[in-house]
Amino acid sequence: MCTLGHGSSGKVYKVRHKTSGKIYALKVIQEKHEPSVRKQIMREMDILQRARSPYVVRCYGSADKGGEISFILEYMDGGSLANVLKARKQVSEPYLAEVARQVLKGLHYLHINKIVHRDIKPSNLLINHKKEIKIADFGVSTILASTLAPCNSFVGTCAYMSPERFDPDSHGGNYSGYAADIWSLGLTLLECATGHFPFLSPGQQADWPTLMLAICYREPPSAPDHASPQFKDFINVCLQKDPKLRPRACALLSHPFITRGEGNQVDLSILLQSLSI
Ligand code: ADP
Numbered sequence: 587m588c589t590l591g592h593g594s595s596g597k598v599y600k601v602r603h604k605t606s607g608k609i610y611a612l613k614v615i616q617e618k619h620e621p622s623v624r625k626q627i628m629r630e631m632d633i634l635q636r637a638r639s640p641y642v643v644r645c646y647g648s649a650d651k652g653g654e655i656s657f658i659l660e661y662m663d664g665g666s667l668a669n670v671l672k673a674r675k676q677v678s679e680p681y682l683a684e685v686a687r688q689v690l691k692g693l694h695y696l697h698i699n700k701i702v703h704r705d706i707k708p709s710n711l712l713i714n715h716k717k718e719i720k721i722a723d724f725g726v727s728t729i730l731a732s733t734l735a736p737c738n739s740f741v742g743t744c745a746y747m748s749p750e751r752f753d754p755d756s757h758g759g760n761y762s763g764y765a766a767d768i769w770s771l772g773l774t775l776l777e778c779a780t781g782h783f784p785f786l787s788p789g790q791q792a793d794w795p796t797l798m799l800a801i802c803y804r805e806p807p808s809a810p811d812h813a814s815p816q817f818k819d820f821i822n823v824c825l826q827k828d829p830k831l832r833p834r835a836c837a838l839l840s841h842p843f844i845t846r847g848e849g850n851q852v853d854l855s856i857l858l859q860s861l862s863i
């Protein structure tokens with residue numbers, strides 16, 4: 587079994603179904619969690635298994651074997667946007683617009699089905715040779731992260747969280763829940779454009795409290811000076827501190843940053859060329 591990657595919650599393997607020969611990704615959450623947490627994870631996975639969108643990674647099944655939970659997922663042969671970023675450092679605007687368009691379609695699908703992803707970040711946006719970008723991993727990491735102490739392993743997941751999610755008095759509600767995904771998308775796209783996490787300077791490491799203070803109390807980051815006015819505006823509207831001001835996914839699909847390139851076929855396979863796959 588070849589390992590595709592590991593995150594804070596477990597490992598992901600590439601597996602082949604013996605009889606059909608089909609390739610899948612198998613995600614195994616190794617740590618044994620309390621029965622109540624396991625139940626919550628399985629409930630979220632039920633939702634995921636029912637999700638059918640070309641912009642969302644399919645989950646074909648899940649199992650709880652003595653506390654070790656595993657999922658059979660659609661295999662995305664290009665890996666994640668985090669892998670692309672490691673290899674390419676930056677992604678230029680025409681490609682980013684196409685990535686944003688596909689992710690917004692996925693978010694629109696989830697949001698109209700009353701699902702909030704809560705963990706949009708480069709490593710959860712997967713790519714394949716068919717030039718498709720799909721949203722992976724919803725719910726699970728968030729539930730797991732909330733059971734961990736706020737230590738460094740927590741940073742990866744929380745770095746993309748919107749300011750209102752740190753506010754103990756904010757009861758979330760569906761509206762701000764959807765808006766939290768829009769914030770995380772804005773931050774993810776900005777990271778792809780600049781090559782570094784927006785709240786940190788290149789190469790800077792930060793502990794969890796520093797990062798949380800920056801997200802909650804600093805001005806939201808913005809696109810670099812040389813970016814197009816359309817990209818600057820797209821980032822500014824996504825990264826508004828007040829969740830009520832952030833547009834919905836369907837409204838963002840008609841933002842000029844997304845629509846200006848429509849008609850020009852953007853070939854996302856260029857993003858895969860730097861990867862050894
Ligand atoms: P994280 O999202 O924190 O990186 P995950 O456990 O979700 O942790 O995934 C680890 C890595 O495994 C991802 O970054 C990605 O490169 C790879 N991966 C996850 N799911 C798939 C999949 N369905 N197909 C191909 N690769 C995957």
Ligand code: MG
Pocket residue numbers: 593709710722723727
């Ligand atoms: Mg993931």
